[in-house]
Amino acid sequence: xTGVSQDPRHKITKRGQNVTFRCxxxxxxxxxxxxxQTLGQGPEFLTYFQNEAQLEKSRLLSDRFSAxxxxxxxxxxxxxxxxxxxxxxxxCASSSPGWAGRNTIxxxxxxxxxxx
Amino acid sequence: AQSVTQLGSHVSVSEGALxxxxxxxxxxVPPYLFWYVQYPNxxxxxxxxxxxxxxxxxxxxxxxxxxxxxxxxxxLTKPSAHMSDAAEYFCAVSDQNNxxxxxxxxxxxxxx
Numbered sequence: 725x726t727g728v729s730q731d732p733r734h735k736i737t738k739r740g741q742n743v744t745f746r747c748x749x750x751x752x753x754x755x756x757x758x759x760x761q762t763l764g765q766g767p768e769f770l771t772y773f774q775n776e777a778q779l780e781k782s783r784l785l786s787d788r789f790s791a792x793x794x795x796x797x798x799x800x801x802x803x804x805x806x807x808x809x810x811x812x813x814x815x816c817a818s819s820s821p822g823w824a825g826r827n828t829i830x831x832x833x834x835x836x837x838x839x840x
Numbered sequence: 841a842q843s844v845t846q847l848g849s850h851v852s853v854s855e856g857a858l859x860x861x862x863x864x865x866x867x868x869v870p871p872y873l874f875w876y877v878q879y880p881n882x883x884x885x886x887x888x889x890x891x892x893x894x895x896x897x898x899x900x901x902x903x904x905x906x907x908x909x910x911x912x913x914x915x916l917t918k919p920s921a922h923m924s925d926a927a928e929y930f931c932a933v934s935d936q937n938n939x940x941x942x943x944x945x946x947x948x949x950x951x952x
Contacts, residue, residue, distance in 0.1 A: 728883070755938060764849070766930050766942030767884070780939070815883060819938060829940060831876075831883040 726750075728832035730816050736838045737806055744802045745835045749818030756799050757829065758791055759815040760784065767815055773799060774821070806839045813837070842867045842933045844943035852949040859918040861946045863905075863931030866912065872934040873914040875905055878945075879927045887929075890914060901925070926950045 729748040737743050749756050754775050759767035770789070771781045775796040785791075788806075793799040803810055813834040820827040847862040865871055872891050876884040888899025895907040905916045914931060931943045 757938075757940075759940075764945070766844075766932075766945050767940075769939055769941070772939065817884075827938070828886055828889070829938065831885070833881075833883040836881075 728816055728818050728830050730814075730832040730835045732835060733833065734836045734838075736840060739808060739839055740805055742802060742804045743806060743837060744800055745814050745816075745837075747799045747801070747816030747818075747832060749798070749816070750830055752820070753818035753830075754796065754821055755819045755829075756793055757817040757819075758799070758801050759817065759831075761813045761815055761834070762811075770801075770814075803837070806837075808839045811837055811839045842871070842935060842941045844931050844933050844941055846929075846931055846943035846946050848946055849944065850947045850949065852951060853921045854951045855923055856920050859903075859916070859921045859925065859948065861916040861929050861931075861948065863914045863916065863943060864912050865914060865931070865933045867933055867935075869935060873905075873907060874932040874934065874940065875899065875903070875914075875916050876930045876932060876942075877901075877927050878930065884930065887916070921948075921950045923950050923952065 731746045756773045758770040761767040773793040788804045791801045815834045817829045817831045819829045843866045845864045874889045875887040888897045890897045890907045898904045903918045928945050930945045932940045
């Protein structure tokens with residue numbers, strides 16, 4: 725068990741460019757989450773998958789954001805036409821099915837995005 | 841809707857002193873409560889969680905937290921701070937769908 729893996733760890737991009745982040749969850753975890761964390765703030769929920777189905781999306785996830793989990797394993801988060809306000813750390817997490825009380829949500833180390 | 845309030849964005853203690861980080865929550869359903877720790881440039885690590893049963897929960901690294909329903913609180917404590925405890929601490933509440941709602945975090949500084 726290697727934990728939740730995220731790639732790249734750091735990305736600097738120019739405003740207007742597209743970026744994509746990848747998340748590999750803990751094997752056999754069927755739930756996968758994306759959170760965003762800005763400096764000095766707690767993580768904010770973006771979206772959540774159970775297997776390949778995207779079950780919930782936050783209002784924070786504008787039309788420029790899209791997340792996929794095509795085979796129910798790894799997931800990608802793409803941001804199109806990046807803006808400076810997108811600069812943040814994007815955290816991926818995974819868990820087994822069931823309630824949070826029983827199944828711990830494990831976080832990756834995050835992908836830092838800086839839009840210049 | 842659920843929410844979490846962490847009083848004090850920065851807390852400074854001396855090494856060996858008591859650590860107390862405050863967390864109050866709001867939830868329309870019986871909550872699951874969590875404390876996570878985040879070291880610089882890293883993700884979040886679970887310290888402890890409350891689900892049901894005993895209201896005093898023990899976690900890793902000597903931390904513990906007590907669920908007080910009447911006060912809607914879940915404060916984190918450690919009897920004696922260590923330099924390695926310096927980090928950002930987040931309190932979170934979850935509904936039954938596993939969605940975590942985090943507080944704004946408290947940065948713990950430990951002075952030698």
